[in-house]
Amino acid sequence: MFEIRPTAYGGRGCFATCEIARGTRVHCAPTPFTAVIFRDFRKEVCGYCFAYDLGRAWKIRLRGTEIAGLWFCSEGCRERWVNEEDPSGELVPVLELIEQTVALARRKLQSSKAGEYDEDFVTEDFSFEDDAIEKLWEQVDGLLTSNSVTANPLRNPILKNRILALEDIEYDSARLIAVAIVRLFLETYTGSTPPWFTWSGFAGLESHEKDLINRLPALLESHIRVYIFLKAVMPKKFQAFVTSGNVRAVLGRESANAFGIWQLPLTTESECLGSSIFPSASYFNHSCDPNVMKTRTGRQMHFTTSRFVKKGEELCISYGMMLTMAAKARQDLLQEQWYFKCGCGRCTIELATAA
Template identity: 30%
Template sequence: MALIGGQTQTELFTIRETPGAGRGVFADVDMAAGTTLWRADDLTAHVVLREYRGEVCWECFGYNRGRKLPVRDATHGFTFCSAACAAGFKARYDEVCLQTWAAVYQSSQARAQKAKEGPGPAPAGDETPAKPTGQVINEAWDSAVATAAFIIDVRTAGAKATKAQKRALQLAATRVVPSTDVLTFQTHALLTRYISPSHWAAILSLADEPCPYTTQQELQDHITAYLHLAAIVPPALLPLLATADTLRTAKSREVHNSFGIRSLEDAGSEFFGYGCWPSASFFNHSCRPNVRRRRTGRVWTFEAACEIPSGRQLCISYLNGEEDALDLAERRARLCKTWGFSCACERCGSSQS
């Protein structure tokens, strides 16, 4: 894990290997409580869940207690809390990126229209409910890449494509993507790699999970979204879809490195979505954290929660402030399910629950 630009050190801390927990952050100086350690503004990929799209600002994640937001971008399908946030969204991207968001929104509208016309055939039962293995994942993606190559070849051929090829392309472009949220997350990741190479380099430094899909259906949702993107994105993005590296990488890093996007009141009881901020992901977990985090708009700020001596590891809680309400078994179970590790922090390793 590294900060943006490949840094592993600031004037306050150093990132280095720590036994049994990969890399961690260690204080290089004595710190007073309240010291600002880091501001992470490198949001690389995120999604606001579909059911909250009308209530949560796509740009700053502002939320007005369930009320519909006043500014809607009818071209790209997002809602904003203000004209300033809408302008901020557009300023973040070039024309290729904005065309991509528009294409994704148009396809989601077509999907919604099909749903109004009546339900399609019931999906086949999930015959492989177990978590997909690495071999199953690789074989599925290899097959998808071959299909994507065909789609890209047809699009590149343009007017020279045969009728059969054009029909195949049309089928891919109108493919029903089961999860709009997966498609949105993939689109953000794709555009980050296209327009922000430094942020993409940072995501490569995060811990990789080779088997990130919990079910076969989740794996299939990601593959379907990938093929759909290959059929609808502007030509400038097609080289990034010639392989599945971009979208597979985004998922394999996100699964253990994402931060929940929650309401800023009511102790964050409302969960709106999630995002990956690479430079925020180098803090390890402790059930007795000495660093607290807070989100302001798109930015996470990390502060010393107490006095911290030089040499001490800097840790946050992955339990969103609930660590004091849970006993040892509950904490470990939740961390294992969500983050994939059995907690052995100082608190959990002691006799105190």
């Protein structure tokens, strides 16, 4: 029905290989490659179907564990998560370990009254040029292999405990990355990973790490902390995949390819409950006059044509709730959050008219 190929304006997009009637479902992304429910909502959002009932806390947990950071709206959702998301049983222990580690480190930090972790890696005079960022990551890798108790965060008890007590946004990132690393491990050693869980498919997405850091420089320190945290806590068998390159790959691709897990029904008042990455769905580019509508049903993303589509026409969605905004406001929002200037037909006409 459609194929993925290069666009005239750069990157790749989805193009119709035949005429498509209005109301046709052109794609279903069955489950995220990786996803995280934000810490603030983790008790209130079902770990499988993402159901949210206006702050009501779900009661059902995974069997044999109380602290893996997952709650479910029903026993059926719990069983489906176990069977579909973690059939190997490799993921739950990792998520539980993250929960235990953060909780313990926070208690220790609070009792010691040691204060928050100092931003030692990104100093006030740090230059955010590309080569400086690369050199800093190389420096961090060097520190983690150092025998120095004072320099190596994993050998310095005070530094290590401060890093392990992640901030909530770092906790969310750590879980998102940990799931991706487990997927990569399974793909490498078992080869039985379903298509929507492949690292190779995920890695085909464009990284916007540099754009993200340029917009929010403070995140560089946060990203480094998350990397050191994962090096400290991930089980030994996963350590070969906990590299700065892989951590940066997830964070850089999540920044512009993620689909928010929004409270349904979707309105301007909906809460964003988490973040999810569907590699196959990320090739739908944005248009301010979209011909495809995206909807979430449980943990699936559905893409349905909103009008007749000609053969060869690009299939486009709207990245956010911005279609009623003025052209200049849409342009600014897309540049800020998704790092591109929209050149769709609607923007071209409206900007020319405004000028």
